[in-house]
Structures are given as structure tokens and as C-alpha cells.
Amino acid sequence: MTDPMGAPVEAMDRQRCFSLAELCRELGITPRSLRFYEDKGLIAPARAGTRRIYSMRDRARAKLVVRGKQLGFTLKQIKDLLDLYDADPQHRVQKVALLKEIQKRIRTLHEMNAAIATTLADLENIQQSIIESFDREEAA
DNA sequence: ATTCTTACA
DNA sequence: TGTAAGCA
Numbered sequence A: 001m002t003d004p005m006g007a008p009v010e011a012m013d014r015q016r017c018f019s020l021a022e023l024c025r026e027l028g029i030t031p032r033s034l035r036f037y038e039d040k041g042l043i044a045p046a047r048a049g050t051r052r053i054y055s056m057r058d059r060a061r062a063k064l065v066v067r068g069k070q071l072g073f074t075l076k077q078i079k080d081l082l083d084l085y086d087a088d089p090q091h092r093v094q095k096v097a098l099l100k101e102i103q104k105r106i107r108t109l110h111e112m113n114a115a116i117a118t119t120l121a122d123l124e125n126i127q128q129s130i131i132e133s134f135d136r137e138e139a140a
Numbered sequence B: 001a002t003t004c005t006t007a008c009a
Numbered sequence C: 001t002g003t004a005a006g007c008a
Helices: A020-027 A031-039 A056-070 A075-087 A092-139
Strands: A046-048 A051-053
Touching: A020 A031, A020 A056, A031 A056, A056 A075, A075 A092
Parallel strands: none
Antiparallel strands: A046 A051
């Protein structure tokens, strides 16, 4: 057997691959983005001449990249996690590292939320001051 | 018709 | 990352 991300076992399903356009369509991203991730070393599709051929494994990795981005992780963080997936078949270190990044992400999200709350309060106060100034004008 | 690389508003 | 350009 071979899980989506598994590399070791020789895949007998050597035909199920995707073209750039196919994978992009499935992932909902542009070819530019997919090539960009490749430049950053997150994906390493095979080539048929110069054409990119994405294997099931490439597709799985690409999906994780998209997923990671939706969650707000940087390509750097995603790459490090993906690399661990290869280096650690049991996914031990991988899980610990992922948990660590998730907690870090949660912390920054909380910080951002607090910052937004502060700015929101500031703007509402200013807004209120202006409204009150108008009220005073009318009363006068 | 599609994809590829490179360069840049 | 979008987009344009010049190839294959």
C-alpha cells in the first residue's frame, strides 16, 4: 500500500498524474502560484520534457500547501513541515512541529484580534465624539 | 492551444 | 503573485 504522501512503496498507479492546469483547477489556484511553490521548494514535480507532471504525491503536498496558506502559515513554515513529513515516516517529529506552529499561529491570531479590538474601540470613540459635536451644534 | 522561463508596473 | 513577452 501507499498513502497519498508516501514515497517508499513503488506505486503501480504510475499513470494517475496531473498537468499544471488540472492540478490548479482542482486546487483553485493559478499556475503562477503552483510554479511559485515549486521555486520555493515545496513541490518538485517530474518533467516530461519541460512540461510539469504532478504525481499523486505532488498533488497531496500541493493540497497541504493550499490548506496551510488558508490557515495563515507562511510558505517557509509549510515547507519545513512538509520536509519533516519526508524525513520522519512515523510523523512523530512532524506532529510535534505542527502542533508548535499551530500554537504559534493561534497566539499571533489572538494578538491581531486584540489589536483590531483596540483600533475598533479607538475609531468608535472618535466617531462618537464627532457625532456628539454635531449634537451640540444643533442644540446651540 | 498550452506550457515554460524571465522580468517587472 | 499578476501579467507580458518570446519560445517550444
